[in-house]
Amino acid sequence: MTTVHFVVPDGIDDPKRPSGGNVYDRRLSDGLRALGWGVPEHGVAGSWPEPDAPARAALDAVIAGLPDGAVVLVDGLIASTAPEVLVPAARRLRLVVLVHMPLGDIRAHHLRFADDPSGADQRERSVLSAAAAVVTTSEWTRRRLIDRYELPPHRVHAARPGVDAADLASGSGPGGDLLCVAAVAPNKGHDVLLAALAKIADVPWRCTCVGSLDRDPGFVELLRRQVRADGIEHRVHFAGPRTGGNLDTTYASADLLVLASHAETYGMVVVEALARGIPVVATAVGGLPEALGHATGGRQPGLLVPSGDAGALAAALRDWLGDADLRTQLRRAARDRRDGLTDWSTTARHVSTILSDVAA
Numbered sequence: 001m002t003t004v005h006f007v008v009p010d011g012i013d014d015p016k017r018p019s020g021g022n023v024y025d026r027r028l029s030d031g032l033r034a035l036g037w038g039v040p041e042h043g044v045a046g047s048w049p050e051p052d053a054p055a056r057a058a059l060d061a062v063i064a065g066l067p068d069g070a071v072v073l074v075d076g077l078i079a080s081t082a083p084e085v086l087v088p089a090a091r092r093l094r095l096v097v098l099v100h101m102p103l104g105d106i107r108a109h110h111l112r113f114a115d116d117p118s119g120a121d122q123r124e125r126s127v128l129s130a131a132a133a134v135v136t137t138s139e140w141t142r143r144r145l146i147d148r149y150e151l152p153p154h155r156v157h158a159a160r161p162g163v164d165a166a167d168l169a170s171g172s173g174p175g176g177d178l179l180c181v182a183a184v185a186p187n188k189g190h191d192v193l194l195a196a197l198a199k200i201a202d203v204p205w206r207c208t209c210v211g212s213l214d215r216d217p218g219f220v221e222l223l224r225r226q227v228r229a230d231g232i233e234h235r236v237h238f239a240g241p242r243t244g245g246n247l248d249t250t251y252a253s254a255d256l257l258v259l260a261s262h263a264e265t266y267g268m269v270v271v272e273a274l275a276r277g278i279p280v281v282a283t284a285v286g287g288l289p290e291a292l293g294h295a296t297g298g299r300q301p302g303l304l305v306p307s308g309d310a311g312a313l314a315a316a317l318r319d320w321l322g323d324a325d326l327r328t329q330l331r332r333a334a335r336d337r338r339d340g341l342t343d344w345s346t347t348a349r350h351v352s353t354i355l356s357d358v359a360a
Contacts, residue, residue, distance in 0.1 A: 002036070002037055002038070002071070002355075002356070002359055003037065003038035003039070003040065003070070003071065004032065004037055004038070004039055004071045004072070004073050004096075004355050004359075005039075005040055005042060005066055005070055005071070005072045005073070006025070006029055006039050006040070006041045006042065006073045006075075007042045007044060007059075007062060007063075007072060007073070007074040007075060007078060007079075008025050008029075008041060008042070008043055008044070008075045008078070009022075009043065009044060009046070009048045009075060009077055009078060010043035010044055010045040010046070011043070012025050012026055012043070013026060015241065015243050015244075016212070016214075016241060017212060017241070018211075018212070018241050018242075018243050019183065019212075020100070020161070020266070020267075020268040020269070021075070021077065021100040021101075023161075023268065024098075024100065024137060024161055024268070024347075025075060025098075027161075027162065027344045027347070027348075028098075028344075028347060028348060028351060029041060030344075030348075031344050031345055031347065031348025031349075031351075032348055032351065032352060032355075034345070034348065035348060035349065035352050037352065037355070042062045044058050044059050044062055044078055045058055046058060046059075048075075048077040048078050048081065049077040049078070049080065049081045049103055050081075051078075051081055051082070056082060056084075056085065059078060059082055059085050060085050063085055063086065063089045063093075066089075066093060068092045068093070069092070069093070069094065070093055070094065071093075071094045071096065071355055071358055071359050072089075072093045072094065072095050072096065073096045073097075073098055073135075073355065074086065074095065074096070074097050074098065075098050075100070076097050076098055076099035076100055076101070076103070077100065077101075077103075079097045079098075079127050079131075080097070080099070080102075080103040080104075080120075080123065080124040080127055080128070081103065081120075081123060081124075082123075082127070083123050083126035083127045083130075086127050086130065087126055087127060087130045090130040090131060090132070094132050094358045094359065095130065095131045095132055096131060096132060096133045096134070096135060096354065096355065096358055097127060097128055097131045097133075097134050097135070098135045098137075099128075099134060099135065099136045099137070099141060099145065099265075100137055100265060101141070101263070101265045102124065102141060102144055102145060102148065102265070103120055103123075103124050104120060104121040104124045104125070104148055104149075105144075105263060121148075124149070125148075125149045128145065128149055128151060129149065129151065131155070132155070132358045133155050133156075133157065133354055133357070133358050134151065134155060134156045134157070135157050135158075135159050135351060135354060136156065136157070136158050136159070136265070137158070137159065137160060137161055137265055137266045137287075138158055138160060138265050138266040138286075138287035138290050138291070139158045139160075139287075139290060140265065140266070140286055140287035140290050141158070141265045141266070141286075141287060142156050142157070142158040157350070157354050159347050159350040159351050159354070160266065160290075160342070160347065161266060161268045161271065161344075161347060162341075162342055162343045162344030162345065162346055162347045162348075163268075163271040163272055163274075163275045163341050163342070163343065163344075164275065164343065164344070165275065165343070166248070166251070166272075166275045166276045167252070167276065168276055168277040168335070169251055169252050169253065169254055169255075169276040169277055169278050170252060170253065171253070171254065171255040171278070171331075172253075172255055174204065174255075174321070175255040175256060175320055175321055175327045176203075176204045176205040176206060176255065176321060177205075177206055177208075177253055177254050177255045177256070178205055178206065178207040178208070178254070178255065178256050178258050178317075179207070179208050179210065179250065179251070179254035179255075179256065179257050179258065179273075179278075180193060180207065180208070180209045180210065180211070180257070180258050180259060180260075181210045181211060181247075181250075181257065181259075181269040181272075181273075182209075182210075182211045182259060182261065182269065183211040183212040183215050184209060184211050184212065184213050184215065184216070184219065184220050184223065184238065185212075185215040185216045185219060186216060186219055186262075187261065187262050187263055188211070188259075188260070188261050188262075189259075189260030189261050189262050189283065189307070189308070190209065190219075190223055190260065191219075191222070191223060191226065192260040192307075192308055192309075192310050192313060193207075193209075193258060193260040193310075193313065194223060194226050194227055194230070194232070194236065195226075195230075195310035195314075196260070196310045196311075196313035196314040196317060197230075197232055197235070197236065197314075197317070198230035198231075198232055199310065199311070199314035200314050200317055200318050200321070201230070201231065201232055201235075203318065203321050203322065204321070205235065205317070205321060206235050206236075206237070207235065207236050207237070207258070208237045208239055208250065208254075209236065209237065209238050209239060210239045210240070210241070210242050210247065210250055211240075211241060212240070212241050213238060213240050213241075220238070223238075224238075251272065251273065251276050251278065252276070254273070254276075254278055255278070255327075256278065256279055256280070256281060256320060257269065257270065257273035257278050257279070257280045257281070257282075257302075258280075258281050258282070258313075258317070259280070259281075259282040259283060259288065260282075260283055260307075260313060261282070261283055261285060261286075261288065261307070262283070262285065262307050262308065263285055263286055264283075264285055264286045264287055264288045264291075265286050265287045266286075266287040266288075266290065266291050267282070267286075267287060267288045267291040267292075268291070270282065270288060270291040270292055271291055271341055273334075274292075274293075274301060274334055274337050274338050274341060275338055275341055276338075277331065277334045277335040277338055278334060279301050279302045279303075279320075279327075279330035279331055279333070279334045280292055280301065280302030280303075280334075281302055281303045281304075281305070281313070281316050281317060281320060282302065282303075282304060282305075283304065283305055283306065283307040283308075283313075284304040284305065284306060284307070285307045288304070289304060292304065293337055293340070294337070295332075295333035295334075295336035295337045296336050299329070299333040299336075300333065301330060301333040301334035301336070301337040302330060302333075302334070303316045303319070303320070303330075
């Protein structure tokens with residue numbers, strides 16, 4: 001049996017910290033095991049991708065304990081910040097980096113080390129250049145890394161997230177049950193979403209925002225003040241994180257998924273919505289158009305708007321809420337797109353092939 005050591009941020013299974021990256025790591029690890037790989041997991045404590053000295057020391061200890069020649073898959077939230085540990089180790093280990101988001105694009109992700117963008121860029125470049133292979137979660141990210149860091153294209157591979165089959169959402173005829181699934185943080189654009197909703201307060205809708213409320217408590221408080229000032233506080237519900245059956249129930253009653261993100265490498269919640277036949281209104285950033293995809297005949301199962309443009313988002317939502325024919329067309333396209341989605345076993349098989357090539 002072939003072994004891959006998987007180095008991940010500590011707490012990827014913590015229900016209080018759900019994220020697309022954590023779900024991807026867990027499903028990939030389980031999928032590789034199902035294919036016959038041994039997958040010892042090495043959780044590294046720390047506030048990745050903004051580690052302190054103890055976090056870097058913990059990573060150093062994990063890497064030092066791995067045997068020469070081992071195949072090692074490292075989550076990019078860890079790898080891209082630690083060239084001093086991983087670049088020397090790449091000479092004795094078969095290093096593969098799994099990039100969920102390019103940390104060189106730090107301004108878009110509002111990380112605290114954004115005061116040193118060139119430093120973050122160079123650190124990530126060093127690690128990815130030293131790796132035997134790089135795995136990304138979208139074709140958009142693959143192209144971004146190849147162009148940004150001049151990486152050899154044959155060493156950079158896209159393995160899109162899978163999605164579980166799900167029942168069609170019941171929704172409602174008028175389409176007014178809006179759902180946003182994203183950690184409540186500046187890069188997810190909740191302030192833009194709420195500004196857009198305030199512009200359409202004259203029509204019926206309700207919006208449930210599902211996602212962690214502890215990433216940036218100050219930002220959350222600003223949002224609460226924003227909805228009060230705009231008089232929509234009784235129509236917007238900050239539900240906190242939901243997983244498993246609770247999240248399934250939330251999707252089941254939704255009419256439309258809405259994302260106002262400033263940056264996304266793919267957007268797993270988009271395919272989770274489409275798996276339930278739920279159309280999407282989202283920003284045309286990063287890998288979101290790739291995740292949205294097209295139904296048979298080329299129709300998109302949703303609407304895309306520019307990032308940061310509350311007026312454009314409000315107009316798209318008003319079109320959705322006010323045009324029954326448009327809702328019918330987008331729902332039909334979402335159900336058609338649903339049939340073309342792939343499951344997590346496809347993702348695992350793709351990554352397994354990459355790891356096998358590295359091992360050989």
